[in-house]
Amino acid sequence: MVGGGQLARMTHEAGIPLGLRFKLLSDTPQDSAAQVVNDVVIGDYRDLATLRAFARGCDVITFDHEHVPIEHLRALEAEGIPVRPGPDALVHAQDKGVMRARLTALGAPCPRHRIVADPADAVAFAAEVGGLPVILKTVRGGYDGKGVWFVRSPEDAEEPFRAGVPVLAEEKVDFVRELAANVVRSPHGQAVAYPVVESRQVDGVCDTVIAPAPGLPDELAGEAQRLALRIAAELGVVGHLAVELFETPDGRILVNELAMRPHNSGHWTQDGAVTSQFANHVRAVLDLPLGDPRPREPWTVMCNVLGGDFPDMYPAYLHCMARDPRLKIHMYGKDVKPGRKVGHVNTYGDELDDVLARARHAADYLRGTITE
Amino acid sequence: MVGGGQLARMTHEAGIPLGLRFKLLSDTPQDSAAQVVNDVVIGDYRDLATLRAFARGCDVITFDHEHVPIEHLRALEAEGIPVRPGPDALVHAQDKGVMRARLTALGAPCPRHRIVADPADAVAFAAEVGGLPVILKTVRGGYDGKGVWFVRSPEDAEEPFRAGVPVLAEEKVDFVRELAANVVRSPHGQAVAYPVVESRQVDGVCDTVIAPAPGLPDELAGEAQRLALRIAAELGVVGHLAVELFETPDGRILVNELAMRPHNSGHWTQDGAVTSQFANHVRAVLDLPLGDPRPREPWTVMCNVLGGDFPDMYPAYLHCMARDPRLKIHMYGKDVKPGRKVGHVNTYGDELDDVLARARHAADYLRGTITE
Numbered sequence: 001m002v003g004g005g006q007l008a009r010m011t012h013e014a015g016i017p018l019g020l021r022f023k024l025l026s027d028t029p030q031d032s033a034a035q036v037v038n039d040v041v042i043g044d045y046r047d048l049a050t051l052r053a054f055a056r057g058c059d060v061i062t063f064d065h066e067h068v069p070i071e072h073l074r075a076l077e078a079e080g081i082p083v084r085p086g087p088d089a090l091v092h093a094q095d096k097g098v099m100r101a102r103l104t105a106l107g108a109p110c111p112r113h114r115i116v117a118d119p120a121d122a123v124a125f126a127a128e129v130g131g132l133p134v135i136l137k138t139v140r141g142g143y144d145g146k147g148v149w150f151v152r153s154p155e156d157a158e159e160p161f162r163a164g165v166p167v168l169a170e171e172k173v174d175f176v177r178e179l180a181a182n183v184v185r186s187p188h189g190q191a192v193a194y195p196v197v198e199s200r201q202v203d204g205v206c207d208t209v210i211a212p213a214p215g216l217p218d219e220l221a222g223e224a225q226r227l228a229l230r231i232a233a234e235l236g237v238v239g240h241l242a243v244e245l246f247e248t249p250d251g252r253i254l255v256n257e258l259a260m261r262p263h264n265s266g267h268w269t270q271d272g273a274v275t276s277q278f279a280n281h282v283r284a285v286l287d288l289p290l291g292d293p294r295p296r297e298p299w300t301v302m303c304n305v306l307g308g309d310f311p312d313m314y315p316a317y318l319h320c321m322a323r324d325p326r327l328k329i330h331m332y333g334k335d336v337k338p339g340r341k342v343g344h345v346n347t348y349g350d351e352l353d354d355v356l357a358r359a360r361h362a363a364d365y366l367r368g369t370i371t372e
Numbered sequence: 373m374v375g376g377g378q379l380a381r382m383t384h385e386a387g388i389p390l391g392l393r394f395k396l397l398s399d400t401p402q403d404s405a406a407q408v409v410n411d412v413v414i415g416d417y418r419d420l421a422t423l424r425a426f427a428r429g430c431d432v433i434t435f436d437h438e439h440v441p442i443e444h445l446r447a448l449e450a451e452g453i454p455v456r457p458g459p460d461a462l463v464h465a466q467d468k469g470v471m472r473a474r475l476t477a478l479g480a481p482c483p484r485h486r487i488v489a490d491p492a493d494a495v496a497f498a499a500e501v502g503g504l505p506v507i508l509k510t511v512r513g514g515y516d517g518k519g520v521w522f523v524r525s526p527e528d529a530e531e532p533f534r535a536g537v538p539v540l541a542e543e544k545v546d547f548v549r550e551l552a553a554n555v556v557r558s559p560h561g562q563a564v565a566y567p568v569v570e571s572r573q574v575d576g577v578c579d580t581v582i583a584p585a586p587g588l589p590d591e592l593a594g595e596a597q598r599l600a601l602r603i604a605a606e607l608g609v610v611g612h613l614a615v616e617l618f619e620t621p622d623g624r625i626l627v628n629e630l631a632m633r634p635h636n637s638g639h640w641t642q643d644g645a646v647t648s649q650f651a652n653h654v655r656a657v658l659d660l661p662l663g664d665p666r667p668r669e670p671w672t673v674m675c676n677v678l679g680g681d682f683p684d685m686y687p688a689y690l691h692c693m694a695r696d697p698r699l700k701i702h703m704y705g706k707d708v709k710p711g712r713k714v715g716h717v718n719t720y721g722d723e724l725d726d727v728l729a730r731a732r733h734a735a736d737y738l739r740g741t742i743t744e
Contacts, residue, residue: 009388010388012388013385013389016381016382016384016385017700017701019701019703019715021407022408036384036394037408038407038412040410270389274697274698283693288693289690289693289697291697292697292698296668317391321661321663325646325647326664329389329390333391343391
């Protein structure tokens with residue numbers, strides 16, 4: 001796996017029972033996954049020679065993030081190294097312009113959008129879709145709200161162009177909530193769909209995920225799952241695909257983003273599904289038969305644990321374990337910095353209010369925003 | 373953790389979400405746990421200097437097996453290194469003579485037993501308990517049926533004395549089945565009890581575990597749990613304690629063996645309990661609050677996967693995953709040898725017959741004793 005973040009850490013964890021030999025390419029020995037994996041290569045994923053050396057002895061390469069240059073992946077593939085998901089799929093997760101064009105061609109519902117040339121063109125786009133505000137996104141390099149601008153005025157439209165990367169304009173969608181439809185697809189073409197979840201963001205960062213999305217009509221849930229399965233098949237995705245969606249007030253869904261790797265909206269599956277997204281991602285990239293994606297409990301909730309003002313989270317960690325013996329804590333081995341994702345908690349049970357309150361309390365207590 | 377077997381492998385897996393730094397002392401780099409842990413020291417656990425060097429930088433030492441010499445553990449403790457479980461507890465898991473004497477002093481129900489001096493004394497013991505057959509055990513070094521002899525004739529009584537280790541004689545108990553009462557205790561004295569399970573052995577090796585033990589009267593289950601909690605407290609156990617029990621035809625329980633580490637009879641907890649034995653063992657040795665030991669499902673079954681005649685288990689592994697997407701496979705990364713424990717499978721659900729059949733099928737198919 002290329003990339004030493006928490007997704008690689010949790011993928012390794014899920015691979016242990018499968019009897020895997022897991023090899024990691026990590027930026028530093030301190031990275032989240034590098035702390036817990038035996039076979040770690042330290043190196044820069046942007047360097048083809050490093051990737052090539054790393055790939056030696058691997059049966060298949062997969063990714064913790066979407067930042068490996070596509071041309072490097074094509075070079076590895078040309079040398080016979082299986083890369084999953086492959087570059088032809090992954091380009092849609094790397095480049096939002098390519099993604100929007102392809103989804104539109106497939107007839108997948110998207111917000112109105114087009115590539116804009118400069119701030120004036122962005123303002124012109126706004127006029128086409130009913131006026132400001134609109135969303136501008138650099139087509140590459142964004143995550144967790146980075147690379148995304150909420151443009152309220154012509155002046156706001158200038159900043160996104162400063163990076164020198166093409167800029168995609170999208171209408172500001174009036175949505176009632178965000179959903180995620182997560183699926184896993186294997187090279188055989190076997191695919192599984194997890195229940196559609198509700199994803200709540202705070203400041204552009206995933207905060208809470210509720211599985212399944214409360215009150216979502218079966219028909220719309222089925223539509224979202226079918227859409228995600230179709231995107232996975234049409235784009236040739238291998239592994240986990242997260243399709244982030246907007247649910248509109250009139251009961252439609254629109255695709256917001258795609259991610260082709262285990263995804264924050266699927267962390268609930270570690271404790272709430274028969275087979276976790278991490279286990280199924282591994283099974284898919286190795287072309288093993290996929291595991292059952294069904295939920296084990298009526299409700300599962302995930303809350304991210306962000307760093308707060310106190311670098312020492314240990315007393316809070318003790319408190320949360322003692323307060324709720326059913327709490328499932330997942331820490332990433334990262335130093336605490338304000339706003340940094342350092343872990344998540346999962347809770348599950350029969351009553352959504354209770355399950356939500358337990359996860360919320362633990363995440364807030366660990367961050368230090370509450371003290372009782 | 374000292375020892376690189378599958379128990380260490382699965383303890384590391386359970387420690388990853390807790391944000392632990394896990395350090396391993398392993399005999400070889402190929403050992404089951406050494407394949408998946410980052411911080412591995414290769415060395416001989418029988419050598420005090422090796423243990424001392426390994427312990428440097430550890431907050432606490434725990435064990436994958438019971439074979440570290442007690443005098444070395446006392447030396448480490450004297451140097452201020454926390455050893456959990458400590459030598460005063462662990463001696464009862466290492467020496468069956470010490471265990472029997474202590475349990476008898478506590479009034480814990482045991483088979484009739486005494487240390488026997490020679491084959492003639494063993495025969496004399498048999499006469500005291502109603503005649504042959506009796507069981508002879510070397511007090512140290514046995515596991516998985518090794519170091520245990522079923523003595524049917526005076527001639528059978530000779531072999532056990534050849535190792536030069538004291539020999540314990542025990543009456544042959546007439547039992548209807550074997551049970552295990554598993555508990556976890558922390559230095560704080562917090563303790564949790566898992567449901568009592570039924571453990572089926574084949575040729576002295578654990579074959580199948582059913583959680584909870586079918587048809588066990590609540591009163592007897594409670595008695596077994598209380599007994600295990602009391603043994604853990606009286607012996608000062610820290611971490612997981614497995615109390616292997618005989619259930620007699622007249623509805624009593626007798627202690628067979630003790631193990632102070634995660635135990636084969638607790639593997640079902642990985643998929644069937646809120647908190648696995650491995651997670652709770654780690655929480656206990658670090659004096660963290662313990663997690664909920666309750667079952668998540670009406671029935672969970674574990675079957676060990678033993679090596680069969682075919683060294684390549686991969687086709688069977690594929691088949692089992694495809695046949696049963698709910699199957700939870702746990703492989704240890706070991707080479708397949710006939711009769712060797714190379715993994716286990718867990719299944720769970722509402723109907724015991726179905727759950728048992730699924731686990732049994734997978735274990736038999738992986739071993740190669742069935743082909744459909």
